Amino acid sequence: MRGQIQEITSFSNPRVKWVSSLKEKRNRDAEKKFFIEGFREIQKSIMENPKGSKKFPIKLDCLFVSPECYLGSSEQALVDKVNCPVFQLPKKIFEKISYRDRPDGLIAVAETPDATMNWELSSPLYMNPILIIEGVEKPGNLGTILRTAEGAGVGLVIITDPRIDLFNPNVVRASTGTLFTLPIFISSIEDVFLNLKKQNYQIYAVTPDGKKLYTSANMDLKSAFLFGSEQYGLTDFAKQNSDDSLYLPMFGEADSLNLAMSCGIILYESLRQQNKG
Amino acid sequence: MRGQIQEITSFSNPRVKWVSSLKEKRNRDAEKKFFIEGFREIQKSIMENPKGSKKFPIKLDCLFVSPECYLGSSEQALVDKVNCPVFQLPKKIFEKISYRDRPDGLIAVAETPDATMNWELSSPLYMNPILIIEGVEKPGNLGTILRTAEGAGVGLVIITDPRIDLFNPNVVRASTGTLFTLPIFISSIEDVFLNLKKQNYQIYAVTPDGKKLYTSANMDLKSAFLFGSEQYGLTDFAKQNSDDSLYLPMFGEADSLNLAMSCGIILYESLRQQNKG
Numbered sequence: 001m002r003g004q005i006q007e008i009t010s011f012s013n014p015r016v017k018w019v020s021s022l023k024e025k026r027n028r029d030a031e032k033k034f035f036i037e038g039f040r041e042i043q044k045s046i047m048e049n050p051k052g053s054k055k056f057p058i059k060l061d062c063l064f065v066s067p068e069c070y071l072g073s074s075e076q077a078l079v080d081k082v083n084c085p086v087f088q089l090p091k092k093i094f095e096k097i098s099y100r101d102r103p104d105g106l107i108a109v110a111e112t113p114d115a116t117m118n119w120e121l122s123s124p125l126y127m128n129p130i131l132i133i134e135g136v137e138k139p140g141n142l143g144t145i146l147r148t149a150e151g152a153g154v155g156l157v158i159i160t161d162p163r164i165d166l167f168n169p170n171v172v173r174a175s176t177g178t179l180f181t182l183p184i185f186i187s188s189i190e191d192v193f194l195n196l197k198k199q200n201y202q203i204y205a206v207t208p209d210g211k212k213l214y215t216s217a218n219m220d221l222k223s224a225f226l227f228g229s230e231q232y233g234l235t236d237f238a239k240q241n242s243d244d245s246l247y248l249p250m251f252g253e254a255d256s257l258n259l260a261m262s263c264g265i266i267l268y269e270s271l272r273q274q275n276k277g
Numbered sequence: 278m279r280g281q282i283q284e285i286t287s288f289s290n291p292r293v294k295w296v297s298s299l300k301e302k303r304n305r306d307a308e309k310k311f312f313i314e315g316f317r318e319i320q321k322s323i324m325e326n327p328k329g330s331k332k333f334p335i336k337l338d339c340l341f342v343s344p345e346c347y348l349g350s351s352e353q354a355l356v357d358k359v360n361c362p363v364f365q366l367p368k369k370i371f372e373k374i375s376y377r378d379r380p381d382g383l384i385a386v387a388e389t390p391d392a393t394m395n396w397e398l399s400s401p402l403y404m405n406p407i408l409i410i411e412g413v414e415k416p417g418n419l420g421t422i423l424r425t426a427e428g429a430g431v432g433l434v435i436i437t438d439p440r441i442d443l444f445n446p447n448v449v450r451a452s453t454g455t456l457f458t459l460p461i462f463i464s465s466i467e468d469v470f471l472n473l474k475k476q477n478y479q480i481y482a483v484t485p486d487g488k489k490l491y492t493s494a495n496m497d498l499k500s501a502f503l504f505g506s507e508q509y510g511l512t513d514f515a516k517q518n519s520d521d522s523l524y525l526p527m528f529g530e531a532d533s534l535n536l537a538m539s540c541g542i543i544l545y546e547s548l549r550q551q552n553k554g
Contacts, residue, residue: 151533
């Protein structure tokens, strides 16, 4: 049931106004829709989940295309594959709804999935390591963290009490689509501790005032690494309930490493200890 | 000889136009001046170099201030310390020349130092590790790399054949001022190899097609890590002349790790091997 391609020629077309309105969180919330721009991102969003995967499925609502912006021929192949209405726009209008400096002519609108972690359904967890981010503030940082977590083979990412919308267009963009390929869920910090402890995970708080040098922690067992927000760090609850706390050595100022960088370094040390890196 | 504070009240003041013009590289080149915004950045730029340091000195040409934008009292203390003419602007005009969303009321203009590596003067080199970036393209990436290199205790950063201006305002900003505290120089890739080999450095090319897993390299000797540009990677010359080539394991797609992240992971592995991390 491939949708027919409908042409839009006017800036004042209600569909154009509607998709632009999704740049604002309150509109995304009201419509329960979000915005996926770019070939790679859309392709990842419609990839079939691996068998047994706990990933939330993405359902495309519609696709906006502008063949004048395509960078190659794969864009058309993707358009032929999607199972939703397709709207074709002239470049000038497309650029108006795009989030990018150099759009590649593809923007999808998808239904916002429920990303709440269902601990009961998901258990037992067998992933190592698990990455937990408490209250991340900057969409671009979260995207970079997801991209890095994918590289490091992280099995599960949990975002607790986020101050940002997981489906913010800048998360999608900075994640280069890994938002759709990594198992990533939202949970409360209390549920994270309750469930991971029950399943014998070692929960390591990573914080500048950590007690142990990160390389001296035993990461080859079931490990979960817990990072705080850019501005406020970890909550007291998180620090007090962790099994141990780790720090990264730093020769410069306390903020020499940003959140994503700290995650990457810890995750690659974990790979090394697991003899995978 | 503290400069007197001169008030500027008009958008059309030639000083305002002049400082705005420095946002463009050709004007920075013509004037041999660049732009340092922010308390932390300016403070680092005027810090005295440690004894024996090979850092280029920064000479401030003038300072633009807007007390309405100050975030605390340290801004005024810094203004009292500088040794150059100071121009005071109303917030509205200051915001026009600022690079930031939330300016802190301080912008300095400095003379562009000569950052060319003087191999003769700098030898022998005793730093471990040395970080070499070949042809970096994005100012923000270079800034993040410098910030991370400072955290990892890198002794020397060499940028070869840069496609960007080392003193681009976005390098200054993303480096959070470490551009002024880390020894960082520009050289040709040929001179890098010639001089580092003469001094018995092991030069490791870090590249997705590297031959050796990065953790299996011996990094506790005199090591230099060589990274390519975001888009083009390392040149053939760099690959062919390196002593060895290293790769980072990657579970996702080839571009899961960005350039700065790869640098951070390698540099922290080097710290670990040196028993410093």
